[in-house]
Amino acid sequence: MTTIxxxxxxxxxxxxxxxxxxxxxxxxxxxLDISKPRGNVLLDELERLLAGRYPGVAIxxxxxxxxxxxxxxxxxxxxRSECSVLVEALAx
Amino acid sequence: MTAAPSGFSLRDLTGxxxxxxxxxxxxxxxxxxxxxxxxLVAPLLEAFHQAWGGAADIWMLGQSADGNAILKxxxxxxxPILDDSALRTSLAWGFEIVPAVYWxxxxxxxxxxxxxxxxxxxEDLARRIAADLAAPAPAVAWSELPDWRPGCGSKHLDPDxxxxxxxxxxxxxxxxxxxxxxxxxxxxEFMFDQGFxxxxxxxPPTPERVLRMLSGTSRDAQDIVAVVPPNMAPATVxxxxxxxxxxxxxxxxxxxxIAAVEAVCTDEFxxxxxxxxxxxxxxxxxxxxxxxxxxxxxxxxxxxGTGNRANATIGRALRLVVRNIGxxxxxxxxxxxxxxxxxxxxxxxxxxxxxxxxxxxxERGFQREDSVVTAFAMTSGPVQIVDQESRGPDQIAGTLGLxxxxxxxxxxxxxxxxxxxxxxxEHLRTLTSEGPYAKARLRDRIQAVTTRPLxxxxxxxxxGAGIPVASAARMSEAQLSAPAAKFASDKHIHIVVAGSExxxxxACFHGWVTGPAGSAVVSRKIEC
Numbered sequence: 098m099t100t101i102x103x104x105x106x107x108x109x110x111x112x113x114x115x116x117x118x119x120x121x122x123x124x125x126x127x128x129l130d131i132s133k134p135r136g137n138v139l140l141d142e143l144e145r146l147l148a149g150r151y152p153g154v155a156i157x158x159x160x161x162x163x164x165x166x167x168x169x170x171x172x173x174x175x176x177r178s179e180c181s182v183l184v185e186a187l188a189x
Numbered sequence: 190m191t192a193a194p195s196g197f198s199l200r201d202l203t204g205x206x207x208x209x210x211x212x213x214x215x216x217x218x219x220x221x222x223x224x225x226x227x228x229l230v231a232p233l234l235e236a237f238h239q240a241w242g243g244a245a246d247i248w249m250l251g252q253s254a255d256g257n258a259i260l261k262x263x264x265x266x267x268x269p270i271l272d273d274s275a276l277r278t279s280l281a282w283g284f285e286i287v288p289a290v291y292w293x294x295x296x297x298x299x300x301x302x303x304x305x306x307x308x309x310x311x312e313d314l315a316r317r318i319a320a321d322l323a324a325p326a327p328a329v330a331w332s333e334l335p336d337w338r339p340g341c342g343s344k345h346l347d348p349d350x351x352x353x354x355x356x357x358x359x360x361x362x363x364x365x366x367x368x369x370x371x372x373x374x375x376x377x378e379f380m381f382d383q384g385f386x387x388x389x390x391x392x393p394p395t396p397e398r399v400l401r402m403l404s405g406t407s408r409d410a411q412d413i414v415a416v417v418p419p420n421m422a423p424a425t426v427x428x429x430x431x432x433x434x435x436x437x438x439x440x441x442x443x444x445x446x447i448a449a450v451e452a453v454c455t456d457e458f459x460x461x462x463x464x465x466x467x468x469x470x471x472x473x474x475x476x477x478x479x480x481x482x483x484x485x486x487x488x489x490x491x492x493x494g495t496g497n498r499a500n501a502t503i504g505r506a507l508r509l510v511v512r513n514i515g516x517x518x519x520x521x522x523x524x525x526x527x528x529x530x531x532x533x534x535x536x537x538x539x540x541x542x543x544x545x546x547x548x549x550x551x552e553r554g555f556q557r558e559d560s561v562v563t564a565f566a567m568t569s570g571p572v573q574i575v576d577q578e579s580r581g582p583d584q585i586a587g588t589l590g591l592x593x594x595x596x597x598x599x600x601x602x603x604x605x606x607x608x609x610x611x612x613x614x615e616h617l618r619t620l621t622s623e624g625p626y627a628k629a630r631l632r633d634r635i636q637a638v639t640t641r642p643l644x645x646x647x648x649x650x651x652x653g654a655g656i657p658v659a660s661a662a663r664m665s666e667a668q669l670s671a672p673a674a675k676f677a678s679d680k681h682i683h684i685v686v687a688g689s690e691x692x693x694x695x696a697c698f699h700g701w702v703t704g705p706a707g708s709a710v711v712s713r714k715i716e717c
Contacts, residue, residue: 173371
């Protein structure tokens, strides 16, 4: 992780690149609960649907310690190293 | 249970200052207007205030000033609503979620906050307060409230704000937005992708490097040096330091960069016009005074070219400030037809010690011991003026004049446009071979050798530029025969000395639109 300081007047958000879409669902799917209440309900249902429709894929569950802060670097690294795709639930 | 809470003094909606601790038991609740759960608890807090306001202070601390007024009107609140839109108190109290409510009883101790809304917790809180105050609890229809509602992330934890707040609290001079680049990403590529670069690689402006850069000036990092066109964005010392890091500057160059930013961000210099013109103009910086030696600038061999870090990076830092803070991007406000490599960098020092003349900054009213940056808006250059044969002073002065005659187009004269002539040491030696040769005499000579009858400016079959044929037809023979020197005034001819002691090659830079409608030369003292 490298941190740099923004050289601009900060009127425009920093643009982050969107990962290229593969067009299919394969490999390991991560389901990230941001720890807002009932996020698990949404993800449980999603896991059930994915498992039914794509029996070949593996599903792993993750949770942020708190929704109020960015995902800790260690957890990000873990998800990145273990998953092909990540679904993040922003449930209330 | 934690230690006594951080004190604060904040203004309520009437503008009155309210300080905490108050000496009475207090219920402090942090809220933000766009949080549904905060809106759920607002009427509860009002009920608490109505019941217990005589014995305790029931305060809401809102995280936006506009939002506080909206909350008051929306819920008909009478309890004090304090403005923590600066979020410093939120940061100091250290909760994560709003609403965050603290009951500070007579012991002055701060318990862990209740965050969000859990009905049972709030009922327990009401019972606790009633017991502590020995006063009856207000009538609240608890059963009509939901069992729980999650709160929202507190505004002070917004990643775009949190670093700045933390830096303020820790006394760090850094306030700029921090951008985290994942270890798997390429930092250089990221900066290119963000458009931070002039096309060449950049030094990543890490906080550590920027702090080192800031050590190059005694100015406060948050001082606003200038408002940078075209976006009219404020350039703090910190923002200039960030761009100076990216350009490759050393900390001791920073005062020069700051002075250069001050110079070009003036109405007189008109950086907006210099940026926008299709002609392609850019600042040429000339540095005078003791700082040249102190930071190792090049004023001799290759002074206008590559190889010297100070020359190269000071000019580049200025360009990056205009690009990144001012928002001047080619294809955006920068509409240059061909542009110029001077838009990467153009900065050099005058070899004052190699010159018999007053240096540029002294001519412009500064003391010789001042360090000064002078900015010229130039469209071409350096254009070589080659003469290896002349041996007489007026001959070489004549050559320099003829070299300048090509500015824009050789047939166009009486130009109210600045030029910057860089006289090389060998040409200077020839100029002064028979005794002193004042700058004024050189200017006169330039004007004399470039004087042509006005009729040579009339459009013709060779070139349609110049005086239109129809206009010339209305002019008398005497008018057409009037002498026309290259420059409308000799004040447009600026002269400095630089270069190696071997080689009969002077150079000139050609200006842009000079004067109030365009750009004027601007000098600024460098505060070291």
